[in-house]
Amino acid sequence: MKLAVVGATGMVGNVMLKVLEERNFPITELLLVASERSVGKQILYKGENYTVIGMQDAVNLRPDIALFSAGGNTSLEWAPKFAEVGTTVIDNSSAWRMNPNHKLIVPEINAQELTANDKIIANPNCSTIQLVMALAPLHKKYTIKRLVVSTYQSITGTGVKAVQQLENEYANKKGEMAYHYPIHKNAIPHCDVFEANGYTKEEMKLVNEPRKILNDASLAITATAVRIPVVGGHSESVNVAFVNDFNEGDVRKLLSETPGVTVQDNTDTNTYPMPIYAEGKNDVFVGRIRRDESQPNTLNMWIVADNLRKGAATNAVQIAEYIVAENLI
Numbered sequence: 001m002k003l004a005v006v007g008a009t010g011m012v013g014n015v016m017l018k019v020l021e022e023r024n025f026p027i028t029e030l031l032l033v034a035s036e037r038s039v040g041k042q043i044l045y046k047g048e049n050y051t052v053i054g055m056q057d058a059v060n061l062r063p064d065i066a067l068f069s070a071g072g073n074t075s076l077e078w079a080p081k082f083a084e085v086g087t088t089v090i091d092n093s094s095a096w097r098m099n100p101n102h103k104l105i106v107p108e109i110n111a112q113e114l115t116a117n118d119k120i121i122a123n124p125n126c127s128t129i130q131l132v133m134a135l136a137p138l139h140k141k142y143t144i145k146r147l148v149v150s151t152y153q154s155i156t157g158t159g160v161k162a163v164q165q166l167e168n169e170y171a172n173k174k175g176e177m178a179y180h181y182p183i184h185k186n187a188i189p190h191c192d193v194f195e196a197n198g199y200t201k202e203e204m205k206l207v208n209e210p211r212k213i214l215n216d217a218s219l220a221i222t223a224t225a226v227r228i229p230v231v232g233g234h235s236e237s238v239n240v241a242f243v244n245d246f247n248e249g250d251v252r253k254l255l256s257e258t259p260g261v262t263v264q265d266n267t268d269t270n271t272y273p274m275p276i277y278a279e280g281k282n283d284v285f286v287g288r289i290r291r292d293e294s295q296p297n298t299l300n301m302w303i304v305a306d307n308l309r310k311g312a313a314t315n316a317v318q319i320a321e322y323i324v325a326e327n328l329i
C-alpha cells in the first residue's frame, strides 16, 4: 500500500497523519506531499522523519491511494492527474462533491455505493458530515420533511491561517487576517464566500450535500453558518420536522445505537455535547434532544464533532479503510 497524504503540512493533513497512525492503517510506503513552498520540509510519522515532496513527484510515484486536503483548486488540477496513473483519490475539498460523476461518501451511511471505478471520491464538508451522521438513522425511521440548521463553527475549519489570526489577537499582535473581522470575542455570520442568493457557500453545502448523501433531493433544508472563536469542533443547533411522529426516548436509543454517534443528553447532570470534549475524538456527539413544542412531529437537537476528525481526516481514512477492505483499488 503506497499512500500519499496531499496537503500534509496543513491542519487536516496533520490530523490525517495522527488518525492513520492511531488506526494503524496498513502502509508500506508513505508519501507526504504539499506545495512547492514546503518541499524538503521534514514531518514525523510513527517516529520516523519523512521529507515533503511536490505534486508531480508524487504523481510519478503512482500511489495506490491519495488523501487530498489541499484546497479546491489544487484538487481540480491534480486529482485527475493522480487518477490517470491509477491512484484512488479521496478528496476533502468541495471540488468534486456535487459533481454527479463522483460519489459523496460518509462510510457509515453510503460506502456501499463505491465501486472500483470510483477514482476520485469526495469527502463531504465537515459541517455536513456531523449533521448527516445524526440525521441518517432518524430519516430512515421517521422521514425528514424540513430541516433548519444553525452552525457555530470552529476556526480550525478555516485552516492554519485562522488559528494564527486568533493567536495574534490573543497576543495583541498585528498579522495576516483569515477573516474580514477580528474573531476573538466575536461571532461572524459568514463562512466561506457569499453566493448570488445571499447565502454563503458553506450554508449551501449544508443544503445540497445532505440531499446527495441521503439520496433524497426533496429534503427541505435551510442553514445559517457562523464562525466563533472556538478550536475543538463545530456545533450545530438543528430543528427537524418529520413526516411521522417520534418518541424522544426512542430517538435517544436509536442514536445511541448508531455506530459513530455518542448521545450525551442528561439535563439532571448538565450533560450535553461541547467542542472542548469533542476535540480529538472521532465520534459525533448529540444532545439537548427535545420536542419542538411549537409544531407537530418536530425535534430540536445539538450536534458537536471535531471538524478535523470525523469532519475531515477520520471520514477520509474510513473511506480508505473501506476501499482496501472491499478490494476496490
Ligand SMILES: NC(=O)c1ccc[n+]([C@@H]2O[C@H](COP(=O)([O-])OP(=O)(O)OC[C@H]3O[C@@H](n4cnc5c(N)ncnc54)[C@H](OP(=O)(O)O)[C@@H]3O)[C@@H](O)[C@H]2O)c1
Pocket (backbone or CB within 6 Å): 006, 007, 008, 009, 010, 011, 012, 013, 033, 034, 035, 036, 037, 038, 039, 055, 068, 069, 070, 071, 072, 074, 092, 093, 094, 124, 125, 126, 156, 157, 158, 159, 160, 161, 307, 308, 311, 312
Ligand atoms: N479544516 C477543516 O475543518 C476542514 C474540514 C473539511 C475539509 N477541509 C478542506 O481541506 C482542505 C485543507 O484544509 P486545511 O484546513 O488543512 O488548510 P490549511 O491548513 O491551510 O492547509 C492547506 C494544505 O494544502 C497545501 N497546498 C496549498 N496549495 C497547494 C498547492 N498548490 N499544491 C499542493 N499543496 C497545496 C498546503 O501546503 P503548504 O503548507 O505547502 O502551503 C497545506 O498542506 C481544504 O480544501 C478545506 O476546505 C478542511
